[in-house]
Each structure stands twice: as C-alpha cells, then as structure tokens.
Amino acid sequence: MTWWRRAFPLELAEEGHFSRREFARFLALVSAGFTTGIGFLWLRKAPLEGASDPEPGPVEHPVAVGMAADLKPGESRLFKFRDAHDACILLRTGKGELKAYRQICTHLGCAVRFKADRLECPCHLGFFETDRGFPVQGPPSRPLAAIALEERSDGSLWAVGELPKPTLEPPGQRAACPRDQAGQDPAEVKA
Amino acid sequence: MSASVRISPAALGVILVLLVIQLYLFETVLGAVLDGQRGVLPGAFGVSLALTGIALFLAFRSTVQHRRKD
Incomplete structure (x- = not known):
C-alpha cells in the first residue's frame, strides 16, 4: 500500500x-x-466558415450603397449586402480608393470599424490593412472577406459580389501581404 | 503463483504523447483549412490515421506480465 x-x-x-x-x-x-x-x-466540400462567408462571385441582385462622390478619404459607411444580417463596411482609403469588406472580424466575429486608415476590431484590438484586408496586428490571422464594387456611369456605387480570398491568389501576388514582408526593409513595404 | 496481464506504463506514456501530437496536428490542420489551404488534408489524414493505429495497437495489444502470489 x-x-x-x-x-x-x-x-x-x-x-x-x-x-x-x-x-x-x-x-x-x-x-x-x-x-x-x-x-x-x-x-x-462546403467552406468551413458556413453561409456567412459565401463562395466568391457575382450576386443576382446588386445592392446600391450610395454615391461614390459622397464618401471623402478617411470616411466609411455601413451597408447590408446579402440579407439584413450581412453587415458590410464601405470605406474610402487615404489614397482615395473605395473598398468594401464584410464587417466581421476573422478572429471571433466582432464588428470591425474604420479608424486611422485601418480596420480595427475593438474586441481584441485586431487591425486589418485596407488595401486587401490582411491582418496586420492582433489576434486575427485571416483576411477580411472583401466585397466587389462597381461604380456606374451616374456615379452610383453598387456592391456586386464577393471577391476571392487573397490567400487563394497566385503565390507571386501573395507578397503584398504585410506579414509576408515582415522581414524586409520597412521602406520597401511602404513602396 | 499466477500472472496478470497489464498494459505497461511505457505504452501508456507513448499513447499520451501520441494524443498530444494528434491534438497539435488537428489544431494546425483546422487553422490551415480556415486559411483556405485544403491541400494539407490528405497528408494530415494519413499521419493522423497512422498515429491512431499505433495508439490503438498499444492500447489493445501491449502487455507486460506481473507475477503475483495468490
């Protein structure tokens, strides 16, 4: 014993x-x-993230998100895309480009907001760059789902579909991810 | 004198290590799939199957004999 x-x-x-x-x-x-x-x-075969992150491609019914000229650099606007629960954010970057992303943080699903030319998740302080939606700081490890935009001749802006995830693009284009360039000279990353 | 058949402590330790490896493998595979890298799945499944085979063999077949007095 x-x-x-x-x-x-x-x-x-x-x-x-x-x-x-x-x-x-x-x-x-x-x-x-x-x-x-x-x-x-x-x-x-279905994507693991379920119906909230559908396959890339055009939608049957594009959604009008306002006039492109109404949005100044640094400003953002929220809109619903596929249904009343599908919150997305339209923004104009400091460089003047219009971008739209699904407003769901890829970490734990909090709503992201546009602040200081970055998309910020206030729950766990995750940050995404606005060019392609890649995470640059904090817990998120996957890019935001991007929405395809179309500016029509009358100046109106339409959300027309889902963009493919940046990680699925050819390896040559993946170098644009800031995390891939972490070991490089910061000046090169800016350029 | 009679003999009792038990699993050896070493085999139990190996099974525990295999389970830790399985846990790490599963977490890694899940992260890869969420990143859209489904190409890792066949290889990961093969490795996981092999680890499970070893664990099952050890759990059901590994023995060490202890003699004890009745």
Missing part, C-alpha cells in the same frame, strides 16, 4: 474499476476521434 493511501484512508467502491488498460483505450479512441475529424474536414 502506498504512503498516501495510508495517510488518506478513503475507501471508494469504484476506485479500482477504471484500469490503466481502460484509460489507454479511452485515449486511443480520442485519438481516433481526431482522425475522424480530419477525415470529415477532408470530405466536406
């Missing part, structure tokens, strides 16, 4: 019912569960 059993003489009726062998089998079955999970991910 071990010293601690003598020191703490508790007698449990079931104490001997879970053997080392049973514990090992339980661990092995948990291991099999992980394998099943990876197999499920392999066989699953």
